Amino acid sequence: MELICVLIMLIKWMIRVSIMVLFGKVVISCWILPILAHRKLKRNGFEGPSPSFPLGNITEMKKIMKAAAAATAVTNGSSSNNLSHDIHSTIFPHFAQWQNSYGKKFVYWLGTEPFLYIADPQLVKKISEAVLGKSWGKPAVFRNDREPMFGDGLVMTEGDNWIRHRHILTPAFNPTNLKAMTKFMVESTTKMLEEWRSLVKSGQSEIEVERQITATAGEIIAKASFGISNCGGGGEALNNLRALQLTLFKNSSYVGVPFSSLFLYPARTLAAKRLGAQIDRLFLSIISNRKMSGSGSGYSDLLSRLIGSEYTGGEALSPREVVDECKTFFFGGHETTALAISWTLLLLATSPDWQRILREEIKEVVGDKDIDFSMLSSLKKMGWVWNEVLRLYPSAPNIQRQAKGDIDLGDIKIPKGTNIWIDVVAMHHDPTLWGDDVNDFNPSRFQHDTIHGGCNHKMGYLPFGFGGRMCIGRNLSSMEYKIVLTLILSTFSLSLSPSYSHSPATLLSLRPAHGIPLILTPLQP
Numbered sequence: 001m002e003l004i005c006v007l008i009m010l011i012k013w014m015i016r017v018s019i020m021v022l023f024g025k026v027v028i029s030c031w032i033l034p035i036l037a038h039r040k041l042k043r044n045g046f047e048g049p050s051p052s053f054p055l056g057n058i059t060e061m062k063k064i065m066k067a068a069a070a071a072t073a074v075t076n077g078s079s080s081n082n083l084s085h086d087i088h089s090t091i092f093p094h095f096a097q098w099q100n101s102y103g104k105k106f107v108y109w110l111g112t113e114p115f116l117y118i119a120d121p122q123l124v125k126k127i128s129e130a131v132l133g134k135s136w137g138k139p140a141v142f143r144n145d146r147e148p149m150f151g152d153g154l155v156m157t158e159g160d161n162w163i164r165h166r167h168i169l170t171p172a173f174n175p176t177n178l179k180a181m182t183k184f185m186v187e188s189t190t191k192m193l194e195e196w197r198s199l200v201k202s203g204q205s206e207i208e209v210e211r212q213i214t215a216t217a218g219e220i221i222a223k224a225s226f227g228i229s230n231c232g233g234g235g236e237a238l239n240n241l242r243a244l245q246l247t248l249f250k251n252s253s254y255v256g257v258p259f260s261s262l263f264l265y266p267a268r269t270l271a272a273k274r275l276g277a278q279i280d281r282l283f284l285s286i287i288s289n290r291k292m293s294g295s296g297s298g299y300s301d302l303l304s305r306l307i308g309s310e311y312t313g314g315e316a317l318s319p320r321e322v323v324d325e326c327k328t329f330f331f332g333g334h335e336t337t338a339l340a341i342s343w344t345l346l347l348l349a350t351s352p353d354w355q356r357i358l359r360e361e362i363k364e365v366v367g368d369k370d371i372d373f374s375m376l377s378s379l380k381k382m383g384w385v386w387n388e389v390l391r392l393y394p395s396a397p398n399i400q401r402q403a404k405g406d407i408d409l410g411d412i413k414i415p416k417g418t419n420i421w422i423d424v425v426a427m428h429h430d431p432t433l434w435g436d437d438v439n440d441f442n443p444s445r446f447q448h449d450t451i452h453g454g455c456n457h458k459m460g461y462l463p464f465g466f467g468g469r470m471c472i473g474r475n476l477s478s479m480e481y482k483i484v485l486t487l488i489l490s491t492f493s494l495s496l497s498p499s500y501s502h503s504p505a506t507l508l509s510l511r512p513a514h515g516i517p518l519i520l521t522p523l524q525p
């Protein structure tokens with residue numbers, strides 16, 4: 001009896017000690033370590049708005065964003081034919097305000113996570129030269145939050161694993177493989193245009209293009225990556241992928257606050273996990289079917305290349321890793337491209353001159369033939385428009401890194417664990433880098449300097465990131481852009497609908513909050 005009492009006391013004591021140890025760990029990681037990091041960053045000369053525990057600067061950010069949204073709602077009533085491309089203070093009003101107080105580099109806090117904000121290309125150059133691509137990680141808070149979307153795919157993976165993934169994936173984007181994707185692009189765009197044509201014929205000339213282009217780009221990437229289309233089971237898979245993305249970004253404003261996914265939005269966390277698991281099961285079954293049908297199955301998509309890939313520097317990708325890469329291509333690849341096309345249609349709708357210039361170029365390069373891969377490099381002016389649209393409206397409005405160790409930049413020291421947030425929109429709209437016409441739509445700025453568009457710092461234009469981690473899909477994307485745009489411009493003339501409201505906003509990507517309604521007029525009756 002006495003022994004049982006002693007045992008019960010011992011168990012109770014152990015439970016108490018465990019709770020105290022857990023509590024201690026939470027206090028250290030959520031409170032003490034952030035305070036020490038804050039002091040270290042201050043000692044290194046980084047100023048910034050004062051954080052409070054446990055939200056950091058989130059409350060202030062929300063307040064500034066709310067005030068900016070109210071101000072924008074008032075000005076949006078004005079004529080939509082005179083769009084302002086000066087968008088930085090609309091989409092990142094908190095950064096614009098803090099820049100006024102602290103300059104182009106400062107520290108702010110998402111919950112208990114410090115972020116070094118950078119809108120200074122010289123500092124971006126320094127950090128990209130300081131350590132190799134593999135020594136930078138991605139912020140752990142975002143990796144955890146977006147785990148159901150990207151898993152350990154290329155966008156999020158780090159260190160030697162990132163090198164292995166990058167080596168295995170790079171050949172999948174070589175010109176021969178890209179050329180093989182042309183047919184999916186032409187096929188899906190032609191289908192979309194047929195639907196637009198019949199809508200216009202039935203009397204509906206106004207079409208919200210952004211949603212439709214995103215769906216078409218989703219179909220293209222799904223066919224090119226893992227051979228599924230909107231038909232049959234493929235439609236359900238695409239719906240699940242889109243639902244997962246919406247679920248994850250509905251409530252992401254408390255990322256960085258300790259235990260927020262558990263206590264602030266548990267339903268969203270569970271829904272995302274459930275959808276993520278459903279999608280994983282679907283991809284695993286596609287992979288095992290492919291393996292069973294063997295190499296002679298005739299598939300030429302990205303998935304079949306990854307399944308058969310060999311890597312001399314280490315292990316090939318496991319089925320789990322292949323699943324994560326399929327999701328990464330879908331999420332990283334379709335919306336970014338669709339947004340570049342959609343913003344282009346908006347800008348062309350407000351610029352009849354550039355519509356005419358591009359149609360003339362298409363006539364010269366493509367003529368009456370069907371568009372093919374070999375013609376794309378001759379669409380030079382379309383290339384300038386692509387660059388200019390990605391400058392004014394970069395689909396990826398920021399780039400993130402995390403210091404995996406203390407980083408010494410000479411005059412500046414970045415402590416281990418510091419997250420880095422590079423504000424691409426700020427740099428693309430900075431008159432000190434681009435001149436007084438920074439907010440004008442002027443594709444000709446890329447005529448003589450096709451890479452930097454005349455920007456006076458080579459790290460001032462970063463639509464696809466920088467260094468070893470630069471976007472792996474940029475050539476695929478530019479190819480899709482040219483094919484889709486050529487087919488649209490050869491079919492319709494575009495003008496802006498009076499119902500368009502100019503409201504660029506960020507939901508991971510830079511998107512039009514109320515879509516892009518355009519008036520489409522067929523070029524041939």
Ligand code: HEM
Nearest residue numbers: 154155332333336337395396464465466469471472473477
């Ligand atoms: C207009 C279209 C696109 C834009 C603006 C864009 C932008 C970006 C940016 C800014 C990065 C981060 C680079 C960095 O951290 O330095 C990135 C990385 C990446 N992108 Fe894209 N992207 C586009 C299209 C695509 C496509 C079509 C795919 C694939 C099908 C893709 C797949 C990826 C992947 C896998 C990474 C991670 C690369 C790495 O960390 O090694 N992207 N992209």
